[in-house]
Amino acid sequence: MDQKIRYTFSPPKKSLPIYIDSIGYNPFELDFNRPEGFPYYHWLQTVKGEGMIEIMGRKFNLEKGHGILLAPYTSHSYQPNYEKTRDWSTVYLTFSGDAIESIFNALEINHSVIYRETSEEHLYNHIQLTLSYLESKHEVDPNIYYDLSTKLYDFIILLIRYAKIDEQIPRIHSYDKVKPIVEWLEQVFPKDIGLLEISQQANLSPQHLNKLFHDTFNMSTYAFLVQLRIREAKRLLLTNVDLTLKEIASRVGFNSVSHFVATFKSREGMTPKQYREKYG
Numbered sequence: 001m002d003q004k005i006r007y008t009f010s011p012p013k014k015s016l017p018i019y020i021d022s023i024g025y026n027p028f029e030l031d032f033n034r035p036e037g038f039p040y041y042h043w044l045q046t047v048k049g050e051g052m053i054e055i056m057g058r059k060f061n062l063e064k065g066h067g068i069l070l071a072p073y074t075s076h077s078y079q080p081n082y083e084k085t086r087d088w089s090t091v092y093l094t095f096s097g098d099a100i101e102s103i104f105n106a107l108e109i110n111h112s113v114i115y116r117e118t119s120e121e122h123l124y125n126h127i128q129l130t131l132s133y134l135e136s137k138h139e140v141d142p143n144i145y146y147d148l149s150t151k152l153y154d155f156i157i158l159l160i161r162y163a164k165i166d167e168q169i170p171r172i173h174s175y176d177k178v179k180p181i182v183e184w185l186e187q188v189f190p191k192d193i194g195l196l197e198i199s200q201q202a203n204l205s206p207q208h209l210n211k212l213f214h215d216t217f218n219m220s221t222y223a224f225l226v227q228l229r230i231r232e233a234k235r236l237l238l239t240n241v242d243l244t245l246k247e248i249a250s251r252v253g254f255n256s257v258s259h260f261v262a263t264f265k266s267r268e269g270m271t272p273k274q275y276r277e278k279y280g
Contacts, residue, residue, distance in 0.1 A: 054077050058169070071110070233252045
């Protein structure tokens, strides 16, 4: 593999115990900062070079063959390990499902874990085979979600069977308290809501809610909401290239294009147009 590969999927219309949200290969991994975390489980594995990931103030190197399983909403950032190389190639997999928490609790995986793969490269090979399978599907196949669910289960079993645990990173204690409101925000962030509506939904005072979000994500509740909107805007900028900035701003919850552009630039260091041109 030498070209960037990425497949994304909408949640299946018929609920599945587990399903793949995205899968891909990136020959030149970028710098990412996700203080709000990611809403699904996220597997990231080094194929070539070396990366560095920071979680809860702790830094970990991801050498070739090393991967990390990030639990949902784990605040993190990662980048190539510039002290050694500027090139960092990765494969990744994001996934969720109605039964994923039950499965991982049964397997005693309810936190983020850094793994080291054996020389046989079972995990990397399995992702390669899954990408090859997707490449062969030139037409929409109604059974693809079932096939991918099976392949995801196989991946989880390979992870348990062959990968060696290097480091376990427990969740922050406050996570369980904010989890219900975070999951609610994932559904309603495009709506016209603010701190008042969020605190009413959580049945907590704004001050107490802000403290919980600061303890968990190192940001205020409203900043977390804005981060969700920016994350979705970045996705739309790259996947829906025909959408105007006005349409994207409206879809993700900004009341005006000017507010959207100013907020995006202050957080990403570039305008939405520049982001689309650079990464599209």
